Each structure stands twice: as structure tokens, then as C-alpha cells.
Amino acid sequence: MTKLLKIMVATTLLVSSAIAAEYTIKLTHVVSPNTPKGMGADFFAKRVGELTNGRVEVVVFPNSQLYGDGEEIKALKLGNVHIAMPSFSKFTNIVPEMQLFDLPFIFRDKEHLYKVLDGEVGQILKDKVTAKGFVALDYWDAGFKQLSSNKKAILMPKDAEGQKFRVMNSHVLEAQFKAVGANPQVLPFSKVYSALQQGAVDGTENPLSNFYTKKFYEVQTDLTLSNHGYLGYLVIMSESFWKKFPADLKPMILQAMKESTEYERKLAAQDDDEMLTKLNEYAKTSVNFKIHTLSQEQKVAWQKEMDAIYPQFYSVIGEDLIKKVQAVK
Template sequence: MKKFMIGAVAAAVVATSGLAAEYTLKFSHVVSANTPKGKAADFFEKRLEELSGGKIDVQVYPSSQLYNDNAVVKALRLNSVQMAAPSFSKFGKIVPNLALFDLPFLFKDIDHLHRVQDGPVGEKLKDMVTAKGIVALDFWDNGFKQFSSSKKALIEPADAEGQKFRIMSSKVLEAQMKAVGGNPQMMPFSEVYSGLQQGVIDAAENPISNIYTKKFHEVQTDLTISDHGYLGYLVVMSKKFWKSLPADLQANVKQAMKEATAKEREYAKALETEQFNEIKKYAEETGKLKIHTLTAEQKDAWRKAVSKIYPEFYDDKLIGKDLIEGAINTK
């Protein structure tokens, strides 16, 4: 209700100033407004309305008010909604190459990751999505994944031997766990907490945001800061809407998105630090959780152990050798 009231007030202001919007852009996403994605969407709304001089009225709908991520791609193709930011996994069937980001220990750090996304590899991936009828605009961060376990701390690749790991449905993640002797178990995210608590699974991989908000750290004995895989979002737009915009407004969209992406990365980093500090506080106060951070040498040992799966995905219908090598060679 509050959102619609604000929208009505804004519309009234625009109307009285004689600057009626020429285009309406509905931005649908599934998280709350106070998350990094939510805050970046709101920043984009304000910035695009400024840059376009009120010609584009941006309306952000958080928390699946319009669509969930499973339905939004179809809605974009129909132009029922003009923008969304689904997780990479939602594009698996149309552009499986986005599984590049699932490859373990492919990225040296967050800066290397962003250089890949902002460079030729990122452009090629976006072009692949755009060729499927949805305009890909930019990558937004969720975060790097970390290992957790209650069986044995995951410090060296050998520590994974025989452990039952919860994974998302992904050929890459299945191969990753098998490469180090782990036992991959596909399980819905909603069942992970009870699975860890009851010992149905021993270990998991999640970004700090998932670990903290779902309290996984309270049902695991060891957390390893491994930064071994990445979860993110792809901001996409209806092709019909994009083509309806004149060149100057398309340029405004690109500029507003560039600025919103920089903000989203800042918000994501700040939230991750804040949540990790809360997990550390829990560990110190209860003594029930040990936190380990992999050294550069330990990461190299993992990289050596799991990178042998990369050639399994050299086929262009999976990920593609050029994309994998392009990411590795990005300076």
C-alpha cells in the first residue's frame, strides 16, 4: 500500500509539473527492499527518473509482489514487466553457459570476478542472453560461497572425502564435489537447515548472507572462508520495451544501470561484512563454531584438485572453453 501511495504522489507531482512520463518501467524482484538488490533497484529508479528528466517512470516491486523468479522471464518476453534481476540459476535452460560462475576456485578474488564480468567474458555472456530475447544489462552480486561442515573442517581437499554435501541442482557442483571425494546431495534450499541439524547431510556451501539469515552457522561446527564459487544476479530487460526507447533514453538506462551496479556491489560487500561479524560474534560467545580462512597456498591446493573438472565443460553447449580460459586469463 505504501508503495502505491508513494507512486501516486510522485505521479501527481509529475503531472502538476507538466512532465507526464512517456514510458513506465516496472522492475520486479523477489527480495525485500532493504537487501543489496532491493536498495540498488531503488537507486536505479531514482537515478533513471533523474537522467531521463521524468520521461521514464520507474516502479519497483520487491518481495515477489508481481512475479517470482520462475515466472518473470516469461513475463519479460511478453513485456508484462520491463525489468528483473533473477539469479543465474534461473537462466540455466536458456543460457547454460552462465554456469561459468559455478566453477570452483575460478576467480582469484572479488576484484578479479568483477573484471571478468565487466570485460569481454561478461559481454559475451550478456550477448548470449540477449540473443534469447531478453536484454541483459549487468551482473549484481550475491556473494562468494563458503564451505561449512559438522563432520570435519574443510581445510584441505582431502577433508571433503566421504562428506555428504548439499548442492543446488548443477552438473558443475556435482562434478566439483566428486572431484574431492565428496558425496553430492541435491536438496531444496528450504530443507537445508533441518538436513544439517539432523545429520542427513554433513556439509554445505553458501554465501555468508544465506548462512547468517538461515542460521546455518548454528547447526554446523566449522565454517571455512573459501570464496570458492559465486552466486549472483543478472539484471535483464524486456526486449520489446528496450526497442521502444529512443537512443537517448537507452543511454540513460545504461548510465543509471552502471551507477546502480557500482552501488549494489558496495551494498553487498557492506552487508556481507556486517553479517560475517555477527557470525564471528556467535562463534566467540558460544564456542560452538570454529571459523577457518583458507590461505593462498590452501586455495591453490583446492584449485589444483578441482580445476581438473574444467575440461568437462569446454563444450559450448555447457560453458565453453573460450569463456573458461577467458576468465582465467582476465588480468
């Protein structure tokens, strides 16, 4: 579907929804509707409708229907959409400190992660994003990332040498793969499957949800449960749209977002287990696909190699900010 046709379809949907609602909010995201993020977006739309008694309608455009990976923030700035849910790496050129979230092994576990997101550091970064002309609403969860390849099992850092890994547009992620001798390739999420299929890239790093729902297991032979990094999203709204939005409806939008964040995070936690179960079932019947779990010794080796990139980003992210994260108990 061409971009013009997409916009025409979107306009038709908005006109029909506007008949019933006084206000329409366009929400765009790039993942499948059956992911935690996709279901969270639909839940948000539902709750907004309920809390406002139908005065506000949220129209959700999933799967890059309107804008692809990397296009959402610009579209928001131009007022073409009202809410977007970019991954943290998409803020690199706007708020360089957001690269903190891309650092390998920066979070010990989910408990540590949420304490950071919902605490002082999370608020500092939301304030920085808001200062750039957005309304930073909340952090959503995709999960810890796992390594995959169609070349061989990735168990030790040396196994990644020479392999081409797809990465999001992030200096940190590029540095992380270069640290283990791999070749990072920046690609939009919507193009990853075909790139793997055609051999343009050899491997990926993805949460299990994205790996499964996009069927990357069809074009990868090995999945390693590495938990080496984290992928999350910051839900943002157009500042100009929010300023014009009726004051009496704003608390309802914020309440719907609060509930949706809780819902999405709960789904993400459940989803990891469900996706791993499904992938294990697939691996049992597949001749080519295998799942590997790192030993403690292997994890230490990965962390040692990847943590070496931290000093490169002290001046960009802020060494103090990194230490604040590490100090959270």
C-alpha cells in the same frame, strides 16, 4: 501468501503508483532488501524516479514476493515483470556458456573478476543472453562463496564426503560437489533455511551476505571461508517491454543502471567485511557455531580436486572462453 494473492497485491501497488507516473517498471528479485542486491535494486528505483522527474516508477518486489528462484526468467519472458536479477546459474538452459561463472576457482580475486565481467568475455556473454530475447543490462555482485555445514568443519575435501549440499540448478555446481564425494541437492533459495533446519540438506555454499541475512548460522554449526566459487547476477530486462519503451527515457534508465551497478558493487565489497565481523561476533557467544579459515595447503587441496571438473565443460562452455578468462591479468 498464495501466488494469486501476491499478484493481486502487486496489481494494487502498480495501480497506485501509475497514478503518479506515466510508466511503471516491475522489478523482481529473490533476496532480502538489506543485501547489496536488494539495496542496489532500491537505489535503481530511486535514481530512475529522479532522472525521469517522476515519469517512470520502478516497483521492487524483493524476497521472492512475486517469483521464486528459477521462476524469474519465465516471468520476464511472459511479460509479467520487466526486470529480473537472476544468478548466473539460472541461465544454464538458455545460454550454456554462462556456466563459466560457476566454475570453481575461475577468478583469482575481485580485481580479476571485474576485469572479466567488464571486459571482452563479459560482453560476449551479455550478447549471447540478448540474442535469446532479453536485454542484458549489467553484472551485479554477491561475492565469493563460502562452505557451511551442520555435520562438521569442512577443512579438506574429504570432509565433504557423503554430505548433502544445497546447490543452485547448475551442472557445474553439481559436478563440483560430486568431485569431492558430496551429494548436491538442487533447491530454490527460499527453501534453504527450512531444508537445513529439517535435515534435508547438511550444508550450503553462499556469499557471507546471503548466509548472514537469511540467518543460516542458526542452522549450521561450521562456516569455512573457502572462496572456492563466485556468485553474481546478470540484470536483464524484457526485450518486448524495452522495444515499446519511450526512446527519450531509455538513456535515463541506462544511466540509472550504470550508477546502480557501481553502488551495488561498492556495497558488496563493504558488506563482506561487515558480515564477517557480525558472524565472528555471533561465533564468540555461540556454543555451536564456529568459523574456520583455510590454510594455503588446504586451499591447494580444494582447488586440485575441484579443478578436475573443467574438462567436462570444455564442449559446453568453450575451452577458448575459459582460457580467455584465465589469461586476463
